[in-house]
Amino acid sequence: MPLSDDILDLIEHETTEAQTLLRTLAAALPRSVEAHLLLATSHLRRLEFSQAMTVFQETLKLDPGNDKALRNIAFCLLSMGDREGALAAFHRAFAAASGASPLRYIALLSHRLGRVDEAIQAYERLLANGQSSSPEIPFAQQGLAAALRDAGRPIDADHQVRNLMERFRREPLTIASGLVARNNSEDFHEWSHYADKSRLAAALTARQAVDSAGRFPxxxxxxxxxxxxxxxxxxxxxxxxxxxxxxxxxxxxxxxxxxxxxxxxxxxxxxxxxxLDRPYLVEGCKGHCRIYGLITSADPLRAYVYSEGIVRIAPEPYAPTADRPGGVAMHITNTALHLDHPGLTISQDPTQDDVGSVRSLTALLRRMTADGLDGEAAFGEIKALMEWFVRLLAADGLFARQAAGSPPRAYPHKLFGLDVLIDSDGHPWLIEMQRTPAARGQPLVERINGEMYATLFRMAQAPLIDDSTSADLAQRLRADDATRRTCEAEIEMAQRGRFVPLDLQDPLAGPR
CATH class of the missing domain: 3.30.1490.20 (ATP-grasp fold, A domain)
Structure with a gap:
């Protein structure tokens, strides 16, 4: 019986327990490739890339041609910011097993390292030889279009964009959510620093000392x-x-x-x-909001907040006392922890956004207003909190380092999440940052996120030149990258839907 049948689920939901078990298992079965792969996977789940790479390397000693170990060593190097090392490792993985996945990573990393022609050749090889049903094809089309624009070939890029748009028309949610999920996992590696709660806490504390606009415990x-x-x-x-x-x-x-x-x-x-012991309560229960932020350009910096979001509510009434503070079902609002709790109710009707344990941000703000608070003002404060967080990232140098040394389109749009708690006075507090927010979920989540992902696709994927483009503009788009980037920004703004542009003027920098 394969060891992974139950352990993968344990890694996903009880990572610490799984890792303790797997260390013992790997020590007891030192020749087991599967035990080593599972232990390494548990390190990946905790963003412990160096430890994961060490265990994957030990796996290769047991099975020198193991495809999973080869690919994941390369992915660990990518996640640690070693792009040259990752590129070499993906070449080794491709030499061992000529799959579409390592070839696409070779193209991706070649683009980020400024080797645009090599990137184009790798993408074109994948698209020419890959099966049309391969899950790598949409990501290759996205990547090739970006590389072609950076190479000054907008007509060829538009051809790839139109091919990708045709796939989107046939399978909108699958294509859009797949692109978002993959782009998030392949983002600029420093995003993982803020998914580490200790680094996030230190960054928030340091920023508030110089910019007190942010509210967090x-x-x-x-x-x-x-x-x-x-x-x-x-x-x-x-x-x-x-x-x-x-x-x-x-x-x-x-x-x-x-x-x-x-x-x-x-x-x-x-x-x-x-x-935060005075939360705003929904029918007597505590909840938290998932707020989505979007970075579309690192230089110049452009960012948005989505005006809709997901609210998750704890299954037990909030009523702590000094002698009985209560358990996780009262305090912790992550629905994944409460799947067997009788108080957890999730509507199967995606049009119901104000019932049960999963609701919409719009419904929460509407309810707040009905309760005598100001829902519109609360969203204004949520937007300001997102602006404060993005300014923090900019001040830390994340966007400058991402832009340095890479062509402007080497990194796709970046979606991330902030977990926000609303207090009883209607003020939002930043609790955590989610580097890779879940793409799919309950029916209401599917509806809200599906609409958002479709918007993201349209903001990022559109031809620059069509029959309505004047001859003069078409000529400038072919010849001048600044014109192409301006056109991309205009398309992005026109297609932004419920994404609200952020004002990122840093108050510490003085007037414009």
Missing amino acids: ESFVLPRDRLALVAFAAGPSAPPLYIVKPVRSSGGQGIEVAADLADTLDRDDVVVQRY
Whole structure:
């Protein structure tokens, strides 16, 4: 019986437990390729790329031609920012097994390294030899169109765009959501830094010291901030509850709510935050909002916030007391943690956006207004919070480093998520950043995200020259990349749908 039957599910939902089990299993079965592959996969799930690569390398010693290990070593190098090393590793993977996936990565990395002609040749080879049903084809068409525009060949690029648009017309949700998911996993590697809760907490704290516009709970990374946490807990602003989060967990895994920090202070793998104990309640239950941000250009920086979102609500009424703080079903709003809870109700009707445990942001803001708060003002504050976060990334140099050394179209549009909690006064608080928000989900999620993904596709995929283009403009589009980039930005704005442009003027930089 394959070891992976149950363990892959454990890796997805109980990563820490799975990793402990797999270390023991790999030690007990030192010649098992499968045990090593699963252990490495658990490290990938926790964004521990260096550790994952070490285990994949150990797998190759057991099975030198293992395709999965070869490809994942290359992916780890890519995720760690070693583009040259990743390109060489994907060449090795392609030499061992001439698959479409390593060839597309060879094209992708060649483009990012500025070797545009090599990228075009690799993409064209894939499209010429690949099966039309291959899942790699849409990503190759997207990548080839971008490389051709960077090479100054807009007519050829438009041909690839039209081919991709035809696929989108036949399978809109599959093509659009697939592109978003893959683009997010292949983004500029520094995005993973902010998915690490300890790095995010440090970045938020440092930014607020110079730009106080952002609202997020006081956060302490253990063991580094132990003394500061002890002082905070003894001070006048000490909250009744704290939330304790494993540094590299996701989906609510391993989160605890505690009134007493005695058992937490000696830990070295968690972030401790002041618990926001006065949340806005929906029918007596706590919820959080998934807010979507979009980066369409690193230089010049262009970004948006989506005016719709997903609200997830805990299955038990929120009623903590000093002696009974309550369990995860009261405090933690990730629906994946509560699938067997009788209080979790999810409508199968995607048009119902204000019932059950999964709702829309629009419905939440409407309900807030009915409760005497100002839903419109709350969204204005959500937009301002997104602007503050994107300014943080810009100040940290993420966008400048992404743009340096790569052609302008080497990285596709980047979608990310902010998890936001609304307090009882109607103010949003930034809780976490989601580098790769889930593409699919419950019926309402499918409807909301499906509309958003279709918008994303139209913003990014459109021919620059058609029958309505004047001869003069067509000539300038063929000859001048600045004109092409201006046209791309105009298409993006015209097709933005519910994406709201962000004002990214940094208040620290003074007037324009």
